Amino acid sequence: MSIFPKRTRRGQTVTIHWNFNTAHLFDHPVYPLVRIGVIDPLGHTTILMEDYVLALPSVCDEENRDPGQPLHLNKNLPLMVTADYLSGKQSKERLVDILQNIQSGRHYYWHYQVPTDAPLGKYTLLSEVISEGQIRLSKTAADDHFFVEELELFEEDGVPMAYNPSPEPLPVKVINYVPGARLRPDNIQAFELAAGEKRRLDFNSPYSYMMYNEEREMLPLRQGKHSRTFKNTTWLRLDKPGKIYLFHRSDELAYELTPAQQRIWLAADGVRLAGELSALDPDAYYELLAKNIIGEQLN
Known part of the structure; x- marks a missing residue:
């Protein structure tokens, strides 16, 4: 499975991709029960799909087809899906199997709307294919999750502070920008705020920013509203x-x-x-x- 983005915020939408791989079917069809869902950090499950899906046997002797004869419809697979597979934790052998069977599989997409009052933390995907009493889980289970995160900026005794209210680490970046000058490595601090961590911020420019949520969120560090x-x-x-x-x-x-x-x-x-x-x-x-x-x- 693939999730985009892997880090999001309350009220945002996450796109979930699932590949129903039928390349291993040679002699008979299957009609399994498929359950896809999202499990929040409190253990509550939102079901996105719970239905039977018919899969016919895959095409045999593909090498003997007539020249130019198409056997599959173009899946128009987003590049980000392939990139997500390549960046995952699965073994090289499993990755090769996934990529080789992308065209022969069926690709499903769902949009999960993160509630505005959603708990912060790690959300795990539920993926079950149930057939003849056996449950097949996702081959990418180690990577089948995303994070809902927030960042709070405030002052404590006149000192600028950042707080991560999530029970999961929060990657952040501080940019000390100087108008008219090029950004250099020493203008950037990238680090993680631990779960529940409150940290003093060090910045040396009135045009400093703090970024998080895969750099989509960019907060000015200058005191007050301007x-x-x-x-x-x-x-x-x-x-x-x-x-x-x-x-x-x-x-x-x-x-x-x-x-x-x-x-x-x-x-x-x-x-x-x-x-x-x-x-x-x-x-x-x-x-x-x-x-x-x-x-x-x-x-």
């Missing part, structure tokens, strides 16, 4: 010596930026604070804002 300025990406840019012209994509609006507006527009990268850029030239800043050439977002 508006950050960004460019409106619907404007096309044309550069001339000493000049910047902007043309709107959907109408005939066009502007030539003044030198002060150029400085502000070029610096509006989504990182710098609105107060910082508006201080360069308040009139130029608020004119750009009024014309929807730049925008602000509170975070």
Whole structure:
């Protein structure tokens, strides 16, 4: 089985892939009961599928088929499924067997909606194929799980802290970003917060961020809420010596930026604070804002 993503948050959706491998059937069909589900950290099970599935014998003597004769419909298997198999813990022999039989199998997909009040921690997939009293489990059982996680940032006696409320370790990354400079290895700290761990944060830039949830979540470490300025990406840019012209994509609006507006527009990268850029030239800043050439977002 494969799960995407392996780390998620409350209220998000997880996609689950299951391959019903019929390559081992040669002489007779099977009609097993298939049970697929998700078991949360408290032991509660959500059943995604519980039904009988018919499998006919696989095609024998494939090498004797007519040239160009197709025997299988294209499964359009997502690349991420193969990548997930390659990164798993199963043995090389089992991995080769899985990959060789991908086209002959049937691929099923489910979407599991993580409840907004879901418990944090490790979620395990249930995969049972029941036939003649025997239960076949997933060949990738060691990797059939995902994590629901959260990260809390706060201050304790004026010291910035990070807290992992989950009963599982939480991989995180701190980026000390300097606007206008390239990121270097010494600007990055990647580590794990242990289950229930509260840790003091060390960062040396007012533009530092903490990332988690496979880097989809990016939290600014600057104290308090601040508006950050960004460019409106619907404007096309044309550069001339000493000049910047902007043309709107959907109408005939066009502007030539003044030198002060150029400085502000070029610096509006989504990182710098609105107060910082508006201080360069308040009139130029608020004119750009009024014309929807730049925008602000509170975070």
